[in-house]
Amino acid sequence: MPVSQRLNGMLDIRNIVKQYANHRALDNVSTHVEKGSVFGLLGPNGAGKTSLIRIINQITAPDSGEVYFDGQRLNPDHISRIGYLPEERGLYKKMQIGEQMLYLAQLKGLSRKDAIDRIRHWFEKMEMQSWWHKKVEDLSKGMQQKVQFVATVVHQPDLIILDEPFSGFDPVNASVIKEEIQTLNRNGATIIFSTHRMESVEELCDSIVLINRSRKVLDGKLKDIKRAYRTNTYRITYLPSDQDITPLDGVFTIESLEPAVDHTTLTIRIAEGHTINDVLAYLISRVQVHELKEVIPSIHDIFVQQVTTQITEPQTHEQNTTDH
Amino acid sequence: MNKILLIIKREYLSRVKKKSFLLVTFLVPLVIIGIYALTIYLTARSFESNRAVVQVIDQSGLFKGQFTDTGQITFEEITADVQEAKTRILSADGKTLLLIIPDNIERAGAVELYAKEPAGLSVQTAVSRKIEEVLRDRAYAKAGIDRTVLDGIDPEVTILSREITEDGEKDSSAGAAMGVAMTLSVLVYICLFLYGAQVMRGIIEEKNSRIVEVIISSVKPFQLMMGKIIGIGLVGLTQFILWIALSSALAGVASVGLLDARSVRTEMERQQPESDVSIKADADRPASGMFGKAARELGKIDFQAIIITFLLYFFGGYLLYSALFAAVGSAVDSETETQQFMFPITIPLLFTYILSFGVLVNDPHGPLSFWLSMIPFTSPIAMLVRIPFGVPGWEIALSLALLIGGFILTTWVAARIYRVGILMYGKKASYKELFRWFRYNG
Numbered sequence: 182m183p184v185s186q187r188l189n190g191m192l193d194i195r196n197i198v199k200q201y202a203n204h205r206a207l208d209n210v211s212t213h214v215e216k217g218s219v220f221g222l223l224g225p226n227g228a229g230k231t232s233l234i235r236i237i238n239q240i241t242a243p244d245s246g247e248v249y250f251d252g253q254r255l256n257p258d259h260i261s262r263i264g265y266l267p268e269e270r271g272l273y274k275k276m277q278i279g280e281q282m283l284y285l286a287q288l289k290g291l292s293r294k295d296a297i298d299r300i301r302h303w304f305e306k307m308e309m310q311s312w313w314h315k316k317v318e319d320l321s322k323g324m325q326q327k328v329q330f331v332a333t334v335v336h337q338p339d340l341i342i343l344d345e346p347f348s349g350f351d352p353v354n355a356s357v358i359k360e361e362i363q364t365l366n367r368n369g370a371t372i373i374f375s376t377h378r379m380e381s382v383e384e385l386c387d388s389i390v391l392i393n394r395s396r397k398v399l400d401g402k403l404k405d406i407k408r409a410y411r412t413n414t415y416r417i418t419y420l421p422s423d424q425d426i427t428p429l430d431g432v433f434t435i436e437s438l439e440p441a442v443d444h445t446t447l448t449i450r451i452a453e454g455h456t457i458n459d460v461l462a463y464l465i466s467r468v469q470v471h472e473l474k475e476v477i478p479s480i481h482d483i484f485v486q487q488v489t490t491q492i493t494e495p496q497t498h499e500q501n502t503t504d505h
Numbered sequence: 506m507n508k509i510l511l512i513i514k515r516e517y518l519s520r521v522k523k524k525s526f527l528l529v530t531f532l533v534p535l536v537i538i539g540i541y542a543l544t545i546y547l548t549a550r551s552f553e554s555n556r557a558v559v560q561v562i563d564q565s566g567l568f569k570g571q572f573t574d575t576g577q578i579t580f581e582e583i584t585a586d587v588q589e590a591k592t593r594i595l596s597a598d599g600k601t602l603l604l605i606i607p608d609n610i611e612r613a614g615a616v617e618l619y620a621k622e623p624a625g626l627s628v629q630t631a632v633s634r635k636i637e638e639v640l641r642d643r644a645y646a647k648a649g650i651d652r653t654v655l656d657g658i659d660p661e662v663t664i665l666s667r668e669i670t671e672d673g674e675k676d677s678s679a680g681a682a683m684g685v686a687m688t689l690s691v692l693v694y695i696c697l698f699l700y701g702a703q704v705m706r707g708i709i710e711e712k713n714s715r716i717v718e719v720i721i722s723s724v725k726p727f728q729l730m731m732g733k734i735i736g737i738g739l740v741g742l743t744q745f746i747l748w749i750a751l752s753s754a755l756a757g758v759a760s761v762g763l764l765d766a767r768s769v770r771t772e773m774e775r776q777q778p779e780s781d782v783s784i785k786a787d788a789d790r791p792a793s794g795m796f797g798k799a800a801r802e803l804g805k806i807d808f809q810a811i812i813i814t815f816l817l818y819f820f821g822g823y824l825l826y827s828a829l830f831a832a833v834g835s836a837v838d839s840e841t842e843t844q845q846f847m848f849p850i851t852i853p854l855l856f857t858y859i860l861s862f863g864v865l866v867n868d869p870h871g872p873l874s875f876w877l878s879m880i881p882f883t884s885p886i887a888m889l890v891r892i893p894f895g896v897p898g899w900e901i902a903l904s905l906a907l908l909i910g911g912f913i914l915t916t917w918v919a920a921r922i923y924r925v926g927i928l929m930y931g932k933k934a935s936y937k938e939l940f941r942w943f944r945y946n947g
């Protein structure tokens with residue numbers, strides 16, 4: 182990646198190693214988060230996601246490697262530009278919501294007056310005006326999550342890191358929060374979603390990094406990854422017909438054929454050097470095509486595929502990751 | 506730096522604003538004064554309610570006309586049959602007593618006092634005093650001693666203890682110093698634990714409620730720990746300063762109470778007119794009598810210096826120990842798990858505390874006392890125990906410097922454990938683990 186592009190990045194993570202006593206939490210992890218993007222930090226539990234987030238938040242320091250934030254070496258001044266919603270949520274139970282928000286916002290570097298203005302603004306937006314004097318312990322779990330979310334974004338951070346953001350939210354609040362996150366992103370904030378439930382953020386992310394067992398499995402733009410992992414597999418449904426569809430040598434192979442009452446579903450893989458049009462040309466002369474769709478692997482599928490190759494053939498994985 | 510102030514402010518205000526803080530701050534002096542006042546009141550009351558009628562059957566004949574009524578006791582000399590009188594007592598109320606003086610009183614030295622309820626101590630004392638007086642006067646008369654001459658001879662020796670220092674002589678008082686020293690040692694011992702435990706509990710709460718991760722994404726763990734320690738320490742200082750202020754304000758009230766106490770005593774003594782003279786002397790001459798003596802002894806102690814050194818050592822000791830409490834709090838998930846780590850923290854304090862009642866008070870300038878008042882882990886108690894006995898300035902300065910050094914050391918160690926511990930959820934820590942955390946980088 183050229184240097185100029187790196188400088189335009191929100192985060193540039195280079196060769197991070199974090200070692201705990203007898204456990205290497207991060208092993209030479211590098212990735213890049215573009216400004217204004219929605220970035221997925223994905224991997225199973227215990228992969229090292231939280232360790233990486235803590236390094237970005239300067240809660241812990243890496244043993245080696247560097248993090249660049251907005252083109253500068255990560256330093257304490259950046260703390261006020263990051264908003265962090267930890268996986269383990271928590272607030273002072275006995276403290277009033279308003280006072281607590283004010284405290285957290287001021288710790289992030291806002292002046293008291295600015296903090297009050299921003300909190301008012303958010304409380305209005307999230308319909309929480311009446312909560313100012315309430316204590317956290319008097320709120321429901323869902324309400325507490327809302328409070329926590331506001332606390333994360335109240336100081337208008339450039340980078341918002343959300344660790345397992347939708348766990349614990351009821352569906353209504355989850356969609357409210359999702360919308361708010363997207364609005365923040367449209368207004369210029371860079372978002373990092375960290376989750377082990379890859380399907381929950383797939384639709385939201387522009388780019389991802391996959392981490393497994395402390396190592397990066399792959400990263401890059403979601404659409405590039407999907408393109409790279411496309412298998413030229415298509416699913417075609419056609420109306421019932423007497424014609425038998427058989428693989429066409431050199432053009433496509435049949436993965437599966439599932440006849441049903443009103444239509445038959447055919448999954449094919451196109452051979453190198455051919456396109457879907459070649460297949461269609463063959464099919465149209467035989468059956469009435471009803472629907473055609475490319476089978477795109479989900480991030481989860483890619484992850485599973487990568488992880489299994491990583492376990493069976495660790496060497497090829499290294500090559501894979503350095504390609505990106 | 507600004508952030509640490511914010512943390513101090515929150516820790517301070519969230520505690521000072523609590524109802525329990527106000528309650529403790531204002532109630533403790535009131536309760537102490539209240540107990541004092543209640544004692545005085547009850548003592549006074551007991552004299553009023555102890556009115557009694559004592560019927561006297563004088564078989565010796567020595568006491569005819571000798572019993573004069575006091576404010577408390579009315580004497581009636583009767584000449585009834587003993588058995589008959591006893592039955593009458595049974596039918597009378599509990600305030601009527603029967604005193605039988607046998608004819609061999611001078612030899613036996615015993616009388617019988619009958620009542621339906623056991624006679625109160627003050628009645629018994631009044632009766633026996635009266636009888637003793639009469640018997641003594643008889644004995645004096647027999648030996649040819651004039652009583653008025655004897656009363657005039659009343660030697661009393663007071664020891665005026667003086668210290669020779671380079672600044673010249675000054676009064677010292679071992680007794681009062683000992684009292685003050687012990688009070689201070691108890692106070693520091695209790696307060697170090699009280700406020701240290703608050704630090705620990707605060708950290709466990711932050712860890713349990715998981716807010717700690719939000720906070721330390723904004724501030725350094727060290728800032729959070731120090732902010733909490735200083736904030737709670739200031740709560741402690743506020744409490745002490747309020748206690749001192751309130752106590753001195755209430756001391757005014759108390760001194761009125763003291764006057765009341767004196768008038769009670771006067772009242773009490775007035776019931777025995779013979780000792781009237783000595784009471785008057787008591788009030789006018791503070792050199793004699795328990796009250797005056799205590800006041801004079803306490804007057805020799807430099808309370809201003811003691812309060813200042815107390816606050817310094819309390820705060821220094823608190824900083825040192827609360828850092829350790831903070832490390833313990835960060836290593837556990839609940840208060841019940843703190844036991845194994847609390848023990849080694851408690852030992853030096855407990856050791857000094859126990860010693861303060863023996864060795865330190867008896868030999869405040871000996872080598873053990875000196876070294877204990879230098880070691881930062883023991884000096885907050887040991888030095889405070891020594892101070893009422895007079896400690897050279899350089900020793901205090903050195904001890905304070907060592908205390909500050911000690912607290913920087915414990916804070917450094919604690920901070921290294923703390924920054925790892927607060928992020929370790931649901932992991933039972935061992936000493937080995939703590940040591941490993943201590944050695945982690947970054």
